[in-house]
Structures are given as structure tokens and as C-alpha cells.
Amino acid sequence: MLLFIVRRLISAFLVMFSISVVVFLIFFATPGVNPAARIAGRSASPEVLAHVAAEFGLNRPLPIRYGLMMWHLLFQQDLTSYVNIGVKVIPQITGAAPITLSLIVGAAVLWLLAGVAGGLVAAANRGKWIDPLIMFGGIAAVSIPAYWLGEVVNLVTQNKFHSLFSWLPAPGYVSITQSPWQWALHLIFPWITLATLYAGVYARVLRAELVNALNEDYVRTARAKGLSERRILVKHALRCSLVAIVSLFGLDFGSLVGGAALLTEVVFGLNGIGMLTYNSLLNLDLPVIMGCVMYGAFFIVLASAVVDVLYAFLDPRVRSVH
Amino acid sequence: MSTNEHAAPVLELTDLSVSFSTRQGLIRAVDGLSLSVGRGEVHGIVGESGSGKSVAMYSLLGLTRDANASITGSVRFEGREILGSGDKAMQPIRGGEIGMIFQDPMTALTPVYTVGWQIVEQIRQHTDLTKAQAKARAIELLGEVGIPDAKRRVDSYPHEFSGGMRQRVVIAMAMSCNPKLLIADEPTTALDVTTQAQILDLMSRLRDVHNSSIVIITHDMGVIAEMADRVTVMYAGRPIEAGPELDVVRHPRHPYTWGLLGAVPRIGERSERLATIAGNVMSPLDVPVGCAFAPRCAYVMDECAARPPWSDGDHRSACWLSDTQRVALRRKES
Numbered sequence: 001m002l003l004f005i006v007r008r009l010i011s012a013f014l015v016m017f018s019i020s021v022v023v024f025l026i027f028f029a030t031p032g033v034n035p036a037a038r039i040a041g042r043s044a045s046p047e048v049l050a051h052v053a054a055e056f057g058l059n060r061p062l063p064i065r066y067g068l069m070m071w072h073l074l075f076q077q078d079l080t081s082y083v084n085i086g087v088k089v090i091p092q093i094t095g096a097a098p099i100t101l102s103l104i105v106g107a108a109v110l111w112l113l114a115g116v117a118g119g120l121v122a123a124a125n126r127g128k129w130i131d132p133l134i135m136f137g138g139i140a141a142v143s144i145p146a147y148w149l150g151e152v153v154n155l156v157t158q159n160k161f162h163s164l165f166s167w168l169p170a171p172g173y174v175s176i177t178q179s180p181w182q183w184a185l186h187l188i189f190p191w192i193t194l195a196t197l198y199a200g201v202y203a204r205v206l207r208a209e210l211v212n213a214l215n216e217d218y219v220r221t222a223r224a225k226g227l228s229e230r231r232i233l234v235k236h237a238l239r240c241s242l243v244a245i246v247s248l249f250g251l252d253f254g255s256l257v258g259g260a261a262l263l264t265e266v267v268f269g270l271n272g273i274g275m276l277t278y279n280s281l282l283n284l285d286l287p288v289i290m291g292c293v294m295y296g297a298f299f300i301v302l303a304s305a306v307v308d309v310l311y312a313f314l315d316p317r318v319r320s321v322h
Numbered sequence: 323m324s325t326n327e328h329a330a331p332v333l334e335l336t337d338l339s340v341s342f343s344t345r346q347g348l349i350r351a352v353d354g355l356s357l358s359v360g361r362g363e364v365h366g367i368v369g370e371s372g373s374g375k376s377v378a379m380y381s382l383l384g385l386t387r388d389a390n391a392s393i394t395g396s397v398r399f400e401g402r403e404i405l406g407s408g409d410k411a412m413q414p415i416r417g418g419e420i421g422m423i424f425q426d427p428m429t430a431l432t433p434v435y436t437v438g439w440q441i442v443e444q445i446r447q448h449t450d451l452t453k454a455q456a457k458a459r460a461i462e463l464l465g466e467v468g469i470p471d472a473k474r475r476v477d478s479y480p481h482e483f484s485g486g487m488r489q490r491v492v493i494a495m496a497m498s499c500n501p502k503l504l505i506a507d508e509p510t511t512a513l514d515v516t517t518q519a520q521i522l523d524l525m526s527r528l529r530d531v532h533n534s535s536i537v538i539i540t541h542d543m544g545v546i547a548e549m550a551d552r553v554t555v556m557y558a559g560r561p562i563e564a565g566p567e568l569d570v571v572r573h574p575r576h577p578y579t580w581g582l583l584g585a586v587p588r589i590g591e592r593s594e595r596l597a598t599i600a601g602n603v604m605s606p607l608d609v610p611v612g613c614a615f616a617p618r619c620a621y622v623m624d625e626c627a628a629r630p631p632w633s634d635g636d637h638r639s640a641c642w643l644s645d646t647q648r649v650a651l652r653r654k655e656s
Contacts, residue, residue: 221430221431224383225447226412226444228413235443236432
């Protein structure tokens with residue numbers, strides 16, 4: 001098991017390395033483009049261009065340029081944005097990351113709870129009225145765009161029925177170290193908004209997996225052993241269906257932390273990674289874009305490595321293959 | 323009724339019928355099955371695929387989950403009527419008093435738990451043993467069913483065993499609570515020939531040691547000859563012949579049983595093709611009102627349009643042929 005984890009982490013590292021190379025090549029080796037002008041941003045003066053070219057060794061061979069770039073980005077951490085002159089890239093990302101992480105982790109807890117509960121209840125009651133009700137709720141939740149739901153939530157809580165929600169602070173973000181209570185209060189509706197979509201997806205996926213599992217031979221064996229239906233559902237069917245949920249979760253979590261929660265961040269005025277990426281794209285702020293891409297890739301690779309380790313933990317057959 | 327006069331039957335089915343209402347119409351999967359299994363007795367149920375043997379056994383344990391199924395008749399286990407009892411009432415019986423072995427050992431075990439865990443789960447469901455005691459018992463059981471190095475293998479996962487070894491695990495699990503009755507649903511069908519013989523040996527030995535009764539479902543007359551004390555032959559959901567194994571195998575009365583026995587290849591006899599029974603099992607939707615076998619029967623007569631009665635005695639059959647006709651037909655054939 002330990003060997004499996006180590007191997008998986010090494011391969012994750014290699015994937016990260018290749019991503020960084022690809023990102024570097026896209027930005028700096030695209031033919032016909034002057035990378036110095038790219039980094040320096042729009043309407044940069046010739047002196048700035050010369051400075052950038054010197055700093056990143058743009059007249060030197062590609063591998064050295066790659067090394068310098070990574071040196072500035074990861075170790076020196078002094079890569080600066082030339083659009084907003086003097087603002088360093090890394091602090092922007094480390095400033096935005098906790099906001100996004102707070103949003104995603106809280107929402108993930110909610111949607112996992114709701115999705116697993118919904119899927120379990122629906123599968124346990126298949127054929128009864130509650131099953132199609134939950135499944136309809138699921139499809140409705142999947143169909144509602146997050147930004148629309150967010151706007152409606154804001155309209156209701158901040159405007160139309162503000163007297164009812166007077167306990168709710170104005171949209172924004174308060175760090176958890178500053179005040180855990182205010183942190184949760186600021187994030188409760190963003191969490192619910194973001195979790196709605198995913199809870200619907202997870203409930204539907206889990207129900208389908210459970211219904212499949214309940215038709216498996218091993219469930220018949222479990223019944224013939226005299227186990228209770230509840231134990232069969234949780235210990236046998238759910239346990240074997242978790243693999244699907246875990247892999248789905250890895251993908252969703254990675255991409256959301258990497259910035260895919262942009263719409264929710266915009267609606268609730270959270271200056272997270274999604275917002276940062278979006279703004280840097282608008283300004284063509286190349287160093288920031290690069291930083292954000294690397295950061296997003298990091299979380300996706302990390303999440304998929306964690307998922308694979310969880311796989312091996314959940315399913316002994318995966319372990320023995322390696 | 324039973325050949326085992328010294329004991330009341332462990333299991334007694336009377337007129338068990340299972341039907342499914344489908345969009346195409348009513349399917350009678352089991353139609354009037356009666357049999358009784360004495361203590362320590364091995365009762366074979368034999369028939370082609372789709373003849374309702376497995377459905378009958380699943381139904382008696384309440385394992386038929388189809389909402390459209392309707393089950394009638396009577397199932398008495400140890401003198402108690404158990405048909406129609408709810409899941410709660412059946413749970414102590416399932417796995418505790420009646421053990422079950424399934425056809426395909428490759429899928430019968432939950433893939434994510436060790437075999438020991440799964441045996442312990444069943445033991446603890448039915449007894450007050452602690453985890454450690456149950457695990458010791460699981461190791462003992464695995465050793466008993468012939469798994470080498472049971473102490474270590476108890477912590478292996480199902481995929482780390484071969485098919486035959488997995489079937490041994492399933493048998494160990496079924497025997498874990500010393501059930502009075504073991505139902506084996508084609509326990510050897512998915513296994514290769516040498517493994518089949520080992521598994522049958524194992525089951526016979528366990529029967530002798532634990533004195534449990536066994537109902538063995540099969541389509542293999544060889545398994546019947548090897549294991550069974552009594553046999554019930556089923557066709558299209560109906561019992562068509564039943565009696566002591568020797569009587570049924572040596573003096574079969576029903577033309578279908580003749581066909582089944584004729585289909586067993588014999589060593590020393592060279593033949594170009596394997597003997598078969600002409601035709602196929604008909605769709606369960608259009609089983610005739612009369613004798614179900616009539617459409618495929620070589621000796622069909624006018625009487626066969628009505629359903630033949632179930633004859634009396636120890637060796638029973640449901641066929642309109644008279645004993646003299648049978649003797650004449652069998653002589654002519656051989």
C-alpha cells in the first residue's frame with residue numbers, strides 16, 4: 001500500500017513537470033510571438049521589454065529559459081505582473097487560494113452529505129414514490145445554473161426579504177483565522193448555491209450505482225446470509241459503489257479548486273482563484289495567467305493522485321494490480 | 323412420504339407455485355412443486371435451464387425480490403410454515419438454519435472484503451461470538467473445506483482465490499452456523515470437471531459430519547447419481563417425476579427423464595453425436611394446458627391434452643403412459 005502511494009506521488013510529480021513544460025512552451029515558444037511583449041503586457045515601453053528579455057533570458061536556449069521561468073515562479077517567487085506594475089504573482093495566488101478553498105471545501109461537505117443521503121434513500125426506496133421525487137429533485141438541481149441560483153439567493157437575502165435575513169452580512173469574505181463564525185456566515189449561501197448542482201449529480205449517480213450493485217450476486221449472497229436490508233445496503237452495496245463517487249469527486253474537486261467555481265465567486269463577490277484567472281485573462285496579464293494555470297493543474301493532479309490512493313484503499317483489486 | 327421414516331422432514335414443500343405477472347402475460351415459473359427432504363437426506367432437483375428449479379428455492383427463502391411475483395402454496399421448515407414471513411422473521415433462518423451455495427462463485431462474494439470478514443459477518447449475525455472467536459471459527463471452517471494455510475488465507479480477498487477455492491469459501495460460509503439444511507444451486511456448474519468432483523466430495527463429507535440435509539439443484543444427471551438420495555425432475559416449472567435416486571435413474575417413468583438420462587454420454591460407447599431431446603424448452607408464456615412436455619414428446623397421445631395426474635407411491639410421475647405401455651416402449655428402444 002505504501003509503495004503504491006509513493007509510486008503514485010512520483011507519477012503525479014512527473015505529470016506536474018510535464019504540465020509546466022507544456023504551459024511554458026505555449027506561452028514562450030509559440031512561433032511568431034515575442035514573449036517579452038507578452039509578459040510585459042500591452043503598450044510596454046522598449047526599456048521594459050529589454051528588462052523583461054534580460055530577466056527571463058529570452059535570448060538564451062529554451063531549457064535555460066524554462067529553468068529561469070520556474071525559478072522566478074516557484075523558488076524566487078518574484079514573478080511580477082507588468083499590467084499592474086510591481087504586483088507579484090505568487091502573493092496574489094496565495095491570497096486568492098484560501099477563499100476558493102473555503103468555498104469549495106464547505107460546498108463539498110454539503111454536496112457529499114446531500115448527494116450520498118439522497119442516493120441512498122432513493123435506492124433503498126426504489127419503486128416507491130420517494131425515489132422519483134428525489135430523482136426529480138436531482139435533475140432540477142442539476143438544471144439550475146449556479147449564477148442564476150446565486151443571483152436569486154442574493155436577491156432574496158440581500159434585497160427583497162432582507163428583514164428576514166438581517167443576520168446575514170453583506171457579500172464578501174472574512175478569513176477563518178479572523179473569525180470562524182463570520183467566515184461561515186459569509187459563506188453559507190455560496191456553499192449551498194454551489195453544492196446544489198453537485199448534490200443533484202451525486203445523488204443520481206449514486207442511485208444508479210446502488211441499483212446496479214443491489215442486482216449483483218454478492219447482494220443475493222448477503223441476503224442469504226440473513227443480513228438486514230440496511231446492512232446490505234450500506235456495508236455491501238454502498239461500499240462497492242463508493243469507487244464511482246470518489247472518482248467523480250476527485251475530478252470535480254480538482255477543477256473547482258483550480259478556478260471552475262468562477263461564476264459562484266463572481267455572484268457572491270469572492271475574490272478567489274476563478275476571479276483572479278478571469279481578470280488576468282481580461283488584462284492579458286501573462287505571468288498571472290501562467291501562475292493560475294500552474295496552480296489549477298497542481299490541484300487537479302493532486303486530487304487525482306489522492307483519488308487513486310483512495311481507490312486502492314476502497315478496492316483491493318486495484319492494489320494487487322500494481 | 324419420505325424414505326427416512328425415523329425422522330420428520332426438515333423441509334416440506336406442498337404445491338409451491340411462483341408466478342410473475344409480466345406485460346406479455348402470466349409466467350408460471352414454478353407450478354405445483356411438492357417435495358419433502360428428510361434429515362440428513364440429499365434431495366436432487368434436476369431439469370433444464372428455465373425449468374424453475376432455482377426460482378423455487380429462492381422463493382422459499384424469500385429471496386425473490388420481484389414486486390410482480392406471486393408465491394402460493396406451503397413451505398414448512400422444521401414443522402414451521404415459513405412462506406410469506408417477512409424479512410425480519412426470515413433473517414434468523416437465512417444463513418442461520420438454511421445455508422445457501424450459489425452457482426457462480428466468481429461473483430457470489432463481495433469483492434471489497436476479505437473472505438474472513440465475510441464469514442465472520444455471517445457468524446456474528448447469528449451468534450453471540452466475539453470478533454476474535456468468530457475469526458477463529460472462520461479459520462477452522464476454511465481448513466475444514468480444504469483451503470490450505472487457512473490461517474493466512476482468511477485475510478485474502480475473493481479475487482486472490484481460484485473459482486474452486488472461492489466455491490469452498492462460499493460453502494464454508496454456508497456451513498458456518500451449522501445449518502440444518504443446505505441449498506446448493508448448481509454448485510459445480512461454473513467449475514471445471516476435477517474441481518466439480520472435489521466440491522461434490524466435500525459436500526458429501528460435510529453432510530456426514532454435520533448431518534445436515536441438502537437440496538442440490540442441477541441439470542447434470544451425473545451429479546444426481548453421485549450425491550442424491552431422492553430426486554425430483556422438473557420440466558417447465560412442474561414436477562414430472564420424483565422418487566428415490568436409484569429408482570428414478572434405473573427405472574425412469576417419464577419420457578422426459580428417459581431423454582435426460584439418454585443425454586448422459588457413456589464411457590465405452592462410441593457415438594457420432596451426443597443424444598439430445600428434440601426441441602427446446604418452450605417459452606414460459608405458452609406452456610400447454612395439458613402435459614407440458616407433450617410438444618416435444620415422441621410418444622404423445624390424445625390423453626396428453628389434459629394435464630396428467632401426479633401418481634401415488636414412493637416413485638411418482640406425471641404421465642399418461644400406462645406401466646405396460648412404458649415397458650413395451652422401453653423394450654422396443656433398447
